[in-house]
Amino acid sequence: MQSEKVQKYIDNFMSEVIRKNPHEPEFHQAVQEVVESVAPYILENPIYIKHKILERMTEPERVVSFRIPWLDDQGEIQINKGYRVQMNSSIGPYKGGLRFHPSVTQSVFKFLAFEQVLKNGLTSLPMGGAKGGSDFNPKGKTDFEVMKFCQSFVTELQRHVGSFTDVPAGDIGVGGREIGYMFGQYKRLTNRFVGVFTGKGAEFGGSLLRPEATGYGAVYFTQEMLNTQDDSIKGKTVAISGSGNVAQFATEKVIELGGKVVTLSDSSGYIYDSEGIDTAKLEHIKLIKNGYRGRISQYVDEYPNATYHPQEKPWGVKCDIALPCATQNELNGDSAKLLIDNGCKCVAEGANMPCTPEAVNLFHEHKVLFAPGKAANAGGVATSGLEMTQNSMRISWTREKVDDKLKTIMQNIHSSCVKHGREPDGSINYVKGANICGFIKVANAMITQGVV
Structure with a gap:
């Protein structure tokens, strides 16, 4: 049970989040879970209150939504909606997947982007947090239709991403096929061959073991x-x-x-x-x-x-x-x-x-x-970070080297969770440990960088 002081802080904070972000239940749920874990730590360290770190972390730096028109195989015009929620870039360029699924909403992408910020902080790699995608459903579509959609999607998205700005990856509905089509269109539009997407095929800069x-x-x-x-x-x-x-x-x-x-x-x-x-x-x-x-x-x-x-x-x-x-x-x-x-x-x-x-x-x-x-599940974005490193160095690591680095990262994340999640009875609250560890990494970077 939380103390009365801690519970009051949580209730007041969540009421303000809900007021500012109405009709976004998934986002509210994700924030609530984090706030319940980090509130005692924040109250013990009032510098985070002074700098309003949690208030800033729960407000995206940028939310982009856009129209995606494309032609299906019958020559009919189809229209979908695209999103990119760029949540926090305090420890590196935005990093997070693209999801193509008819159930997505801005609330879903804000929850995913908020989670991504803390997840990326846990990996200790220099990556901020973002998420995005579309209500497009690849199921039942031909390869040609998927290609046409991906090309239209990237035609708009390309102005908001870049290897030092925002590096998307795959998520539900976005695998190697979709990443390949999007990378090809980005290269076509910008005349640049850079690591702006991860989850690429091994033939053109992808990391071994990324799908796994x-x-x-x-x-x-x-x-x-x-x-x-x-x-x-x-x-x-x-x-x-x-x-x-x-x-x-x-x-x-x-x-x-x-x-x-x-x-x-x-x-x-x-x-x-x-x-x-x-x-x-x-x-x-x-x-x-x-x-x-x-x-x-x-x-x-x-x-x-x-x-x-x-x-x-x-x-x-x-x-x-x-x-x-x-x-x-x-x-x-x-x-x-x-x-x-x-x-x-x-x-x-x-x-x-x-x-x-x-x-x-x-x-x-x-x-x-x-x-x-x-x-x-931080192993996916961790290996995306390793892919970014390989792209920057113009090299390709062996499967064994990537797997060894992945295993080490997951072991280090576990150790961090244990450090911050150990309860008085000796049990480990991994939710508490993960949230506090990720919060500390991002919060301290935000304080150092000033009011931005």
Whole structure:
């Protein structure tokens, strides 16, 4: 429980955030979680109050929204909306993904950009925080239509980004195909070959291991959490949601470390394979999702011993570890109770804010090891930062070197979370640790740079 003084500070601050940012529930939720963690630290260090650091951190430096007209294969004009929320550049150029999904809103991008600021601070790499994208849905579109959309999107976005200004990456709906089209259009418009996007193909400046990095990093962080209990992933049953890059490569790394993944999902439902998803089965999933751009339900056509559960999430399955890797608020209080009742001991967010506040509170209450996305899924942006370094140096590191650096970064993030998240009873509050550590890095830089 917070003290009366701390709770008053939180309530007053949040009432002002909500007043200034009405009808943005995702942004309110993200800010609330951070404020509840850092409020005691801020009150103990009033220099942050004097400089109004938290007030400045929750106000984007810049929000850009724009129209994206493009022609579909029938020659019809289509119009989508684009966004870029440039939240904070105190420790480096803006850095954060682009998301193409019909559900996006300015509130979603502000929440993602705010989280990105703290996440990037945790990596100790010189990157500020931003997020953006469009309500365009790549599903069901031809490659030519995706290309035409990406070219129109970048025609506007290019004036707001640059290798020393803002370096976007991929996110939901934006993979290697989309990054390639956007990079090509940027080069065409500016006549410059620079590292303005990360997640590029290895043939034109991309880093090895970038597609794998978020999933691998989440599993590395999970392993570090288990190490504090003298435990490991080996022999554990793991439930994973999602079936995109993050979920696929989290599965790959769990298999490598001796765990058994039994679920994957998409927006239509989830599959359960009691025998475990092995390497051959995972390759089939990659073919379904990346090659055919199909649905996870097609898995059971090839492996009939597995079951498909339409319009459900996988959190009722008995497991030791849960890795939510799909989207925000996919794991609520009821789902958390199911996981706890089924003996789940560790939850790490591979997606951004996939657990609701009620779920997080239940995990803490029942001493479930819980890692927030800004810590557990920081491997993706960390490797994007490594790609920026390679682009600047005009070199390409080996897969082994990138993986070693990724593992070290995730271990260092874990150590920082432990340092600032250790509770009096000896348990570790990773939410508190991640928020305070990220806040300190960004806040101190902002104070040094003056009122900007």
